[in-house]
Amino acid sequence: MTGKALRDRSINYIEFAVAEIARSKRFYGDVFGWTFTDYGPDYCEFSDGEMTGGFDQTEPARSGGPLVVLYGEDLEALQQAIIAAGGSILKPVFAFPGGKRFHFQDLDGYELAVWTALEA
Numbered sequence: 001m002t003g004k005a006l007r008d009r010s011i012n013y014i015e016f017a018v019a020e021i022a023r024s025k026r027f028y029g030d031v032f033g034w035t036f037t038d039y040g041p042d043y044c045e046f047s048d049g050e051m052t053g054g055f056d057q058t059e060p061a062r063s064g065g066p067l068v069v070l071y072g073e074d075l076e077a078l079q080q081a082i083i084a085a086g087g088s089i090l091k092p093v094f095a096f097p098g099g100k101r102f103h104f105q106d107l108d109g110y111e112l113a114v115w116t117a118l119e120a
Helices: 021-032 075-084
Strands: 010-017 035-038 043-047 052-056 067-071 088-096 099-105 111-117
Touching: 010 111, 021 035, 021 043, 021 052, 075 088, 075 099, 075 111, 088 111
Parallel strands: 010 052, 067 111
Antiparallel strands: 010 067, 035 043, 043 052, 088 099, 099 111
């Protein structure tokens, strides 16, 4: 995130599963002027100047929209709240460079994720 304070329980990141990162970078760079930071061969972060997101080549490309990623300070409490409200956990908490996250499904079948920063 670009210097802004993280706000608990807010949309923070958008992630696209893509077939080819280089192709996606060309498309969004040429059309919208986005900038990019590579994190290995299978992941690239983009910035549109306001919001950041990522291109993920580790999952099959899917139609139907990107993965919306929310920020949350207490992942355990949020998982419990999702289950209590009728949602389901699709991927339990896992670590990634800079933080950890989980994926869930809402009542209409949408997959979203919630992340938190690693404690210093």
